[in-house]
Amino acid sequence: MSSDNIILRAEGLYKSYLMGTTEVRVLKGVDLSVKRGEFVAIIGASGSGKSTLLHILGALDKPDKGVVRFEGRDLGVQNMRQLNKFRNKSVGFVFQFYHLLDELNVLENVFLPIMAGRGIIGWLGCRRWANKRALDLLGELGLGERGKHKPYQLSGGERQRTAIARALMNEPKLLLADEPTGNLDSATGNGILRVFEKLNKAGQTIVMVTHDERIAERAGRIITLVDGKIENKSTKV
Amino acid sequence: MYKIILAIRYLLKRRISYFAVFAVALCVFVVFVVITVLSGLSAEFKANTHLSAGDCIVSSKSLVGFGYYQEFIDKLMRTDFVEATSPVIRSYAFVEATYESSETPEFSYTLGILGIDSAAHSRVTAFGEWLGFNKADAGNSFKPSYDPNLPGCVLGVGVLFGRDSEGNYIVPEEVPKYRVDVRCFPLTAKGALAKAGTGIVNTKTFYFSDCAESKIRADWSGLYLPFDEAQMLCGMGMEPKRVNAIHIKFKDGVGLDACCDKVEQLWDEFAEEKVGVSGANLLENVRVQNWKMYNRHIIAAVETERIVMMIVFGMIGIITVFIVLVVFYMIVSHKSKDIGILKSLGASNANVLSLFLGFASLIGVLGSLIGAVGGWQFLVHINHIEDWLFRRFGFQLWDRTIYAIGDIPNKIELNVLVPIVLCAVAACLIGAFIPSRQAAKYEPVETLQVAQL
Numbered sequence: 277m278s279s280d281n282i283i284l285r286a287e288g289l290y291k292s293y294l295m296g297t298t299e300v301r302v303l304k305g306v307d308l309s310v311k312r313g314e315f316v317a318i319i320g321a322s323g324s325g326k327s328t329l330l331h332i333l334g335a336l337d338k339p340d341k342g343v344v345r346f347e348g349r350d351l352g353v354q355n356m357r358q359l360n361k362f363r364n365k366s367v368g369f370v371f372q373f374y375h376l377l378d379e380l381n382v383l384e385n386v387f388l389p390i391m392a393g394r395g396i397i398g399w400l401g402c403r404r405w406a407n408k409r410a411l412d413l414l415g416e417l418g419l420g421e422r423g424k425h426k427p428y429q430l431s432g433g434e435r436q437r438t439a440i441a442r443a444l445m446n447e448p449k450l451l452l453a454d455e456p457t458g459n460l461d462s463a464t465g466n467g468i469l470r471v472f473e474k475l476n477k478a479g480q481t482i483v484m485v486t487h488d489e490r491i492a493e494r495a496g497r498i499i500t501l502v503d504g505k506i507e508n509k510s511t512k513v
Numbered sequence: 514m515y516k517i518i519l520a521i522r523y524l525l526k527r528r529i530s531y532f533a534v535f536a537v538a539l540c541v542f543v544v545f546v547v548i549t550v551l552s553g554l555s556a557e558f559k560a561n562t563h564l565s566a567g568d569c570i571v572s573s574k575s576l577v578g579f580g581y582y583q584e585f586i587d588k589l590m591r592t593d594f595v596e597a598t599s600p601v602i603r604s605y606a607f608v609e610a611t612y613e614s615s616e617t618p619e620f621s622y623t624l625g626i627l628g629i630d631s632a633a634h635s636r637v638t639a640f641g642e643w644l645g646f647n648k649a650d651a652g653n654s655f656k657p658s659y660d661p662n663l664p665g666c667v668l669g670v671g672v673l674f675g676r677d678s679e680g681n682y683i684v685p686e687e688v689p690k691y692r693v694d695v696r697c698f699p700l701t702a703k704g705a706l707a708k709a710g711t712g713i714v715n716t717k718t719f720y721f722s723d724c725a726e727s728k729i730r731a732d733w734s735g736l737y738l739p740f741d742e743a744q745m746l747c748g749m750g751m752e753p754k755r756v757n758a759i760h761i762k763f764k765d766g767v768g769l770d771a772c773c774d775k776v777e778q779l780w781d782e783f784a785e786e787k788v789g790v791s792g793a794n795l796l797e798n799v800r801v802q803n804w805k806m807y808n809r810h811i812i813a814a815v816e817t818e819r820i821v822m823m824i825v826f827g828m829i830g831i832i833t834v835f836i837v838l839v840v841f842y843m844i845v846s847h848k849s850k851d852i853g854i855l856k857s858l859g860a861s862n863a864n865v866l867s868l869f870l871g872f873a874s875l876i877g878v879l880g881s882l883i884g885a886v887g888g889w890q891f892l893v894h895i896n897h898i899e900d901w902l903f904r905r906f907g908f909q910l911w912d913r914t915i916y917a918i919g920d921i922p923n924k925i926e927l928n929v930l931v932p933i934v935l936c937a938v939a940a941c942l943i944g945a946f947i948p949s950r951q952a953a954k955y956e957p958v959e960t961l962q963v964a965q966l
Contacts, residue, residue: 336857337958356861364859375854375961379522384515391515392858399514442858 283450283481284310284333289342291328302328303339304504310450310483315476317495318485324501326485327454333483334367334452335359346450364393368443372455374435376427382438383423386410389446406445413441417471433464440471444480451475453484457491469494516864519851520872523844530876533840533941537880538887540833541937544826545888548929550895551819553922558815559805561728564639566804567599569773571780572758576604577704579795580753585783589759594767594775597636602628602743603757607696608736610673610721612689619691622672624736626697628743631655631667637762640737643725645670645684655739657722658688665722666693667737673724678903680919682726691721695736699748702755702792717746728919729811753792769803777801830940837873837944845869845952852952853960866953873945877938885934892923 291303302325310316320326331337333344335351344351346366354362368389369375376385390406391399399406414420417437427435436456443451453472457465473494476482484495492498500507524530573579582600589595604626609618632652635641641651644667646658655665673691674682696716698706719738726732738746749755763772784796805812845852852865860868891898899921902908910921 331958334857336961337956360856360859360861362859363857369857371961375850375857377519377851377854379519379526379851380515384518388515388855389858392855392860392864394514396514396517 281311282309283312283347284483285343285345286329286333287343287345289329289332289339289344291325291332291337291339302504303332303342306342306501306504306506308499308506310481312449312481313476313479315472315482315494315496316484316499317492317497318483318499318501319489319492320485320487320501322487325504326487326501329501330452330454330483330485334369334450335362336369361393364389365446366448367450367452368446368448370436370439370443370451370453370456372458374427374432374439374459376435376438376442378427381424381426382414382419382430383407383410385427385438386413386441386445388442393446410441410445413444414438417441431464432460433467436460436464436468437471440468444475449481451480451482453482455486456484457486457488465491515855516868516871519868520875523848523872524875524879527844527847529840529843530872533837533876534880534883536833536836536840537877537937537941538884540829540940541881541884541933542888542891543829545885545930545933546891546895547822547826548933549888549892549925550922551822552926552929553924555815555819557922558729559812562808562812563804565727565729566807567637567760568763568769569761569776569801569803570758570807571761571776571799571801572807573756573795574798574800575704576747576757577700577702577795577798578602578747578749578755578757579799580702580755580792581783581787581790581796582754582756582759585780586759588779588783589761589776592775592779594763594772595761596764597633597762599629599634599637599760600740600756601634601758601760602626602738602740602747602749604628604697604743604747606736606746609694610668611692611694613691618694620672622734624669624672625734626695626736626738626743626747628738628740628747630740631737634760637760639727640725643727645682645724645726646688647723654723654737657690657720659690660720663720664717664739664742666695666719666739667723667725668693668721669732669735670724670726671733672736673721678909682724684724688723689721693719693721693736695719695738695746697746697748699746701748702751702753702795715746715748717742753790755792755795773801773803830936833937834940834944837876837941838947841869841873841945841948844872845948849952849955849960852955853957856955856957857961862953865955866949869945869949869952870942873941873949874938876945877941880941881934881937884937885930889925889930892925895923896920 286306286308289303289306292299292301306329318326318329328337332339338352346362351359351362377388387406387410390402394402411420411423414423417440419434419437419441422430422434427438430438457468460468469491472482472484476496486492571585586598586600589598606624606626607621608624609621611618629640631640631654635651642648644651644654647654654667657663657665670682670684674684676682694716699715700706725735725737744750744754761776763769780799780801784799787793787796855865899910
């Protein structure tokens, strides 16, 4: 594996939480690396630490110990401003429960990463481009007519596709998906996975967390997390 | 941009924010109305007090008074800043008023005497404008219209007449014929009671010639007498003749305090010149005050009441801060998922803080505008509303038969309204700051996990 081609590398990640007075060790020395353009599935039982791992990889959480490098840069030494920029520009998150803002319509939700990364003047300056990009993304994801709808007016699959469009708005180098089909029926979940496969074919790097082996098999590589450790690293046959 | 959009949407979609807007609006409304009315009453009272006293008063600290006042008045009139002066006798008297040929007095009061030259006093004060029957010629105010040869007197309008439900005194068309017996305790220059039978008059009968409505205390307790008569009654007519005060009106455009200082300086020089003459000791017992200082005992009471009310309503403002604080705690706890989402998209702590403070500003501005417009409209119609309440339910905010208030003051002052609005917005920001800062510190992963539960 050429190190130039590695977009994300985690080395010796440890993370524990306090549950009352009891310390729960969630990650116990996780090492992994993701190549540019890869579609990686992290699979594990509930409580195995896979969501925690994904949050650490996306700089939403910090490890107690260990290093996460994105394109060679250690995220642990980045300041708040750099981490905000990293979350805004370099990664896109897709969550199990979509996490759309109820007060905004579909188009405004998709605009959010652009707006969050710019001031009013910056936003007004790129608004035409952002509008085209958002409409293109929604069109590609089959939501071309849904721009003005509120999240509560959408089905689960549509909400998740809106979340994907939002995650892709800033053209991130890495897409992190936490149980993206976990709240959907199998047909709708399949549709979402097809979107991921299509994106991956177009060169998008994706790291997806799931507890479902059948879903994980749709990824290019499966990493199994058991009890806070990576049990095996396998490539899809 | 998303902060503006979200702040507006939170305001429109979250019903709880309506409560915060309502609380702010109510606070601004109440404070605006109360301060406007109280300030109006206070200003009206001060204006009436000013009109009744002139600009500056040279007064004795005792009822004995001081002499050589005409010399000092001449000195004052030679200056370039004094417009007019009025020497005044002030004392107290037992007064009995008997209507026409009735044998029994209609009332018997102790009243404050003001001995004045009505024409001169009208030039210094608004005395002429207060008269009920001789507005056109204050010089005739001591001439009873039913017999100008009789010695006349002017009574405070409230001494003789009652008020209707709208607060207007019920003054008859023609001057009623009252005989007014005045009994004074004349004082010698040494401050002792003058003995009866030494040539000093201490009892005299006057005839009601006019009434004066100054809207201050004199309306209920004042008896205006011709200057010379009052001087004799009070034992001040012997040489050197004495007065209790000289009321002074300054020319337009001159500074009140500076001119009062000049008068004080003139008085000091005058008293210095008179050292050694008869009654010179009385000149040392004289003070020079501007109209506010002269009436400070009554102005202070009104001002204290106004300040206490402002403090009370300031506390309402503090309550508003707490209401906003509670509302924001609730909103922030409901919106923790949004905070997590925004942070996962790269929003900084400052972005989240400014989002919620922007939301608070919106609540403050909207609530203030509603309260200000509502208060404005209420004040514009306050007297109509009170009239309607009185006609419909017999209710009056201030019973006009008791209180000397005409219309409720409702002059809208931007220098009252603007600070109230600014304070309301600031109160919202203060109330929202702690919950907003707490929101800004949320770890995104915590809020997103909680939102999944």
